Amino acid sequence: MKTNHRYSLSMGIGLLVLFFLIYQTNQNPLAVDHIFSALLFMVILVFTTTFGVPLAGGTMSLLPMSTLATFLVLDATLAGWCVFLAASTHQVVRQIFSKELGIPPVQSKIGFVAVGIANAAIQTISILVGAWAYKSMGGQIPFTRLDLNNFLALLVLALVYSASNLLLIALYMAARGIDS
Numbered sequence: 001m002k003t004n005h006r007y008s009l010s011m012g013i014g015l016l017v018l019f020f021l022i023y024q025t026n027q028n029p030l031a032v033d034h035i036f037s038a039l040l041f042m043v044i045l046v047f048t049t050t051f052g053v054p055l056a057g058g059t060m061s062l063l064p065m066s067t068l069a070t071f072l073v074l075d076a077t078l079a080g081w082c083v084f085l086a087a088s089t090h091q092v093v094r095q096i097f098s099k100e101l102g103i104p105p106v107q108s109k110i111g112f113v114a115v116g117i118a119n120a121a122i123q124t125i126s127i128l129v130g131a132w133a134y135k136s137m138g139g140q141i142p143f144t145r146l147d148l149n150n151f152l153a154l155l156v157l158a159l160v161y162s163a164s165n166l167l168l169i170a171l172y173m174a175a176r177g178i179d180s
Contacts, residue, residue, distance in 0.1 A: 006175050007114035014117030017124050021084060024077045034074055038082050041070040045086035050093055050101070067127050068161060072143035076131035084124045091116030122168040130161030 048066045052059030071079035095112060098105035106112040135141075139153030146154075 004110075007110050009175070010114045010118035010121070010172075014121040017084065017121045020128075021077065021080050021124070024080070028077060030078055030081075034078055038074060038078055041066070041074065041079075041082045042086045042089070045070065045082060046089050046093060049086065049090040063123075064162065064165070067123065068130070068157065071127050071131050071134075071157075072141065075141045076128055076135070079131065080124050080128050083127050084120045087120035087123045088116050091119065118172055122165065122172065125168060126161050126165035129164045130157045133157060133160040 044066050048062040052061045067083055070082050095105050106115055134153050134157035137153035137156045138149055
């Protein structure tokens with residue numbers, strides 16, 4: 001897929017995710033008393049997106065764990081907003097501090113926006129799909145105790161979130177590799 005087509009598709013999907021979050025927020029307004037928690041989780045999400053834990057031969061991201069924790073404390077829509085905004089913020093942080101982070105900056109403005117919104121869409125879709133699976137299994141929000149029912153729901157959440165995240169990343173990477 002040509003780069004510009006991939007960028008357009010990324011931005012289109014990202015806008016659909018953004019409109020879905022707006023729709024969900026309109027249907028179920030967010031609780032004002034969770035705003036401080038949401039901001040704290042956004043900082044954690046940006047941090048865990050930017051930095052990994054060094055392991056032999058690479059780094060491990062703590063983003064999946066912090067994303068799941070965000071949902072288990074805040075619920076799906078607010079977690080979706082946190083994830084979407086944190087991924088978008090991370091793109092700005094990555095661009096501004098690319099030299100310090102040892103990564104190349106995105107060269108084009110459209111590439112900067114498209115990559116950021118693609119990451120935001122992938123992470124948000126993944127947690128929303130995982131949240132749906134968790135709630136379908138009877139999982140409770142906020143997560144306050146571990147019993148058999150919550151354990152099974154938690155296991156399904158982790159599996160569905162991980163599978164959808166990896167599938168979406170694979171599709172995005174496959175689109176990057178196809179240049180027609």
